[in-house]
Amino acid sequence: MGKTTTSAALAMGLAQRGHRTAVIDFDVGLRNLDLIMGCERRVVYDFVNVINGEANINQALIRDKRCDALYVLPASQTRDKEALTKDGVGRVLEELGKTFDYIVCDSPAGIEHGAHMAMYYADDAVVVTNPEVSSVRDSDRMLGILSSKSRRAERNEAPIREYLLLTRYAPERVAKGEMLSVNDVREILSLDLLGVIPESKAVLNASNSGVPVILDTESDAGQAYHDAVGRYLGEDLPHRFLEIKKKGFFSRLMGG
Amino acid sequence: MTSHPTAGADSPKPAFELKAATFTLPVIRLLGIDMDAVADQLGVKVDQAPDFFRNTPVVIDLSGLPPGAGQIEFPLLVGLMRGFGMIPVGIRGGTEEQHAAAEAMELAILGDAFVRRTPPREAASQPDPRPAPRPAASPASAVAEEGVHASQRLVTRPVRSGQRVYAPGGDLSVVAPVSHGAELMADGNIHVYGPLRGRAMAGMKGDISARIFCQDLQAELLSVAGHYRISENIPDEVKGVPVQIFLDGDVLRVEKL
Ligand SMILES: Nc1ncnc2c1ncn2[C@@H]1O[C@H](COP(=O)(O)OP(=O)(O)OP(=O)(O)O)[C@@H](O)[C@H]1O
Ligand SMILES: [Mg+2]
Numbered sequence: 459m460g461k462t463t464t465s466a467a468l469a470m471g472l473a474q475r476g477h478r479t480a481v482i483d484f485d486v487g488l489r490n491l492d493l494i495m496g497c498e499r500r501v502v503y504d505f506v507n508v509i510n511g512e513a514n515i516n517q518a519l520i521r522d523k524r525c526d527a528l529y530v531l532p533a534s535q536t537r538d539k540e541a542l543t544k545d546g547v548g549r550v551l552e553e554l555g556k557t558f559d560y561i562v563c564d565s566p567a568g569i570e571h572g573a574h575m576a577m578y579y580a581d582d583a584v585v586v587t588n589p590e591v592s593s594v595r596d597s598d599r600m601l602g603i604l605s606s607k608s609r610r611a612e613r614n615e616a617p618i619r620e621y622l623l624l625t626r627y628a629p630e631r632v633a634k635g636e637m638l639s640v641n642d643v644r645e646i647l648s649l650d651l652l653g654v655i656p657e658s659k660a661v662l663n664a665s666n667s668g669v670p671v672i673l674d675t676e677s678d679a680g681q682a683y684h685d686a687v688g689r690y691l692g693e694d695l696p697h698r699f700l701e702i703k704k705k706g707f708f709s710r711l712m713g714g
Numbered sequence: 715m716t717s718h719p720t721a722g723a724d725s726p727k728p729a730f731e732l733k734a735a736t737f738t739l740p741v742i743r744l745l746g747i748d749m750d751a752v753a754d755q756l757g758v759k760v761d762q763a764p765d766f767f768r769n770t771p772v773v774i775d776l777s778g779l780p781p782g783a784g785q786i787e788f789p790l791l792v793g794l795m796r797g798f799g800m801i802p803v804g805i806r807g808g809t810e811e812q813h814a815a816a817e818a819m820e821l822a823i824l825g826d827a828f829v830r831r832t833p834p835r836e837a838a839s840q841p842d843p844r845p846a847p848r849p850a851a852s853p854a855s856a857v858a859e860e861g862v863h864a865s866q867r868l869v870t871r872p873v874r875s876g877q878r879v880y881a882p883g884g885d886l887s888v889v890a891p892v893s894h895g896a897e898l899m900a901d902g903n904i905h906v907y908g909p910l911r912g913r914a915m916a917g918m919k920g921d922i923s924a925r926i927f928c929q930d931l932q933a934e935l936l937s938v939a940g941h942y943r944i945s946e947n948i949p950d951e952v953k954g955v956p957v958q959i960f961l962d963g964d965v966l967r968v969e970k971l
Contacts, residue, residue, distance in 0.1 A: 595875060595894060595895070598874050598875040598893045598894070598895070599874060599875040599876045599895070601872070601874045602873075602874025602875055602876045602877040602893075602896070603876070605871065605874070605877075606877065612777070612778075617871075646893075647872075648872050648890065648891045648908075
């Protein structure tokens with residue numbers, strides 16, 4: 459899917475632009491944000507420790523070695539998901555909100571408890587989707603939940619701002635009809651796209667070496683994430699990497 | 715022997731069948747526990763639409779109460795609702811204490827799987843100033859009108875998979891797409907100004923003159939007063955074009971506009 463990859467990239471992108479940013483792993487029991495961020499060997503305390511009052515937030519936050527403005531709050535690998543209580547999550551987010559400009563919450567898959575906790579207090583939500591019918595349906599479902607099960611919805615406040623990020627996009631496969639196109643996805647979900655991230659080997663290389671792919675400024679995926687952060691902050695940037703890489707006149711003609 | 719073929723010699727003729735069915739009920743969403751305020755405001759609503767409440771089963775929703783709101787005077791509330799002709803059948807949401815108190819009044823505790831609330835909000839197109847003003851329900855009003863008194867309901871945000879929108883006692887207009895797996899219901903007509911990919915059910919209370927109008931028909935299911943058609947039985951030539959759907963005798967017709 460690409461949620462954790464995206465959380466890491468957006469958090470790093472925001473922090474690189476000088477915004478104090480924390481990124482939190484809500485995937486209790488399956489933590490891997492710390493791997494992708496390359497800080498797995500510096501984990502002492504985790505999110506659940508903070509919720510349970512076994513550590514304070516400053517003890518648990520891990521400062522990124524590459525960027526001073528970025529901190530990671532890892533998930534617990536051992537606790538069960540119910541440890542994330544609504545009150546507990548709320549307290550931690552409120553505490554972080556005092557000193558951070560952005561808090562990025564990396565949601566687990568599905569629409570179960572962990573995902574609900576990750577979105578419940580959100581102001582903005584980035585729904586990550588792949589160009590496949592089943593993934594787009596799931597995203598549609600998630601958008602419905604965002605608009606009815608968040609704190610903003612319960613309190614009748616302005617709705618969560620919705621952003622759509624399409625990832626693992628492969629123009630060749632779109633041309634062959636094996637994948638939905640950007641326009642199909644936009645049409646089905648009736649949302650504009652924050653970014654289109656191409657399918658890229660750079661992503662796997664980046665996660666294997668613990669470097670958020672946005673730092674790989676040579677790569678197409680890194681550049682696409684960089685653009686997405688810019689758009690999120692209000693820049694008007696055209697989408698890149700939507701076309702098949704130049705392979706000569708004929709293939710471009712076929713790619714439409 | 716003239717007995718029912720499935721009944722043995724010594725078992726009596728079946729007197730009933732057990733079945734599951736889904737109903738859509740009006741919901742009163744409490745926003746405070748002051749029963750005097752509820753009584754006053756409910757009285758006004760009932761005056762506006764007395765027929766709508768007569769012998770109508772109603773669910774009491776507690777999810778809008780502020781945390782720590784305290785005990786609800788269910789005996790008062792139930793008496794009040796019965797006095798207005800409603801039949802309070804159960805509650806939804808709330809704390810365990812509240813559930814116990816409701817059970818003491820023989821109210822059922824319902825899950826929230828049905829009658830999904832779609833918050834009354836406007837399109838996201840306007841830049842939203844934050845912190846936002848509270849639009850519909852002002853804190854002063856004790857009863858939110860969800861499923862109560864609404865002869866017309868307008869939805870301006872996409873209706874997503876898994877969401878249900880019901881316009882009791884009137885028409886439903888949707889000025890946005892309706893996704894696969896979403897459900898629209900109205901006692902009156904349904905209008906969709908956008909692709910309709912989910913289900914649309916008009917005339918929920920049996921109004922055979924109710925119609926569905928839509929600009930781009932891709933629906934999974936259409937129904938008027940219980941007469942339905944599934945996607946498979948909708949001819950291709952009416953798909954993707956503006957149509958109206960209405961009952962002609964027993965036949966549900968789909969006609970180009
Ligand atoms: N743009 C991309 N190109 C190629 N591979 C990608 C891309 N984005 C993500 N992946 C790969 O997909 C897999 C899943 O990515 P990721 O962990 O970010 O997904 P997730 O949505 O967080 O998954 P989970 O639901 O398990 O938490 C990883 O192996 C990752 O390397
Ligand atoms: Mg993940």
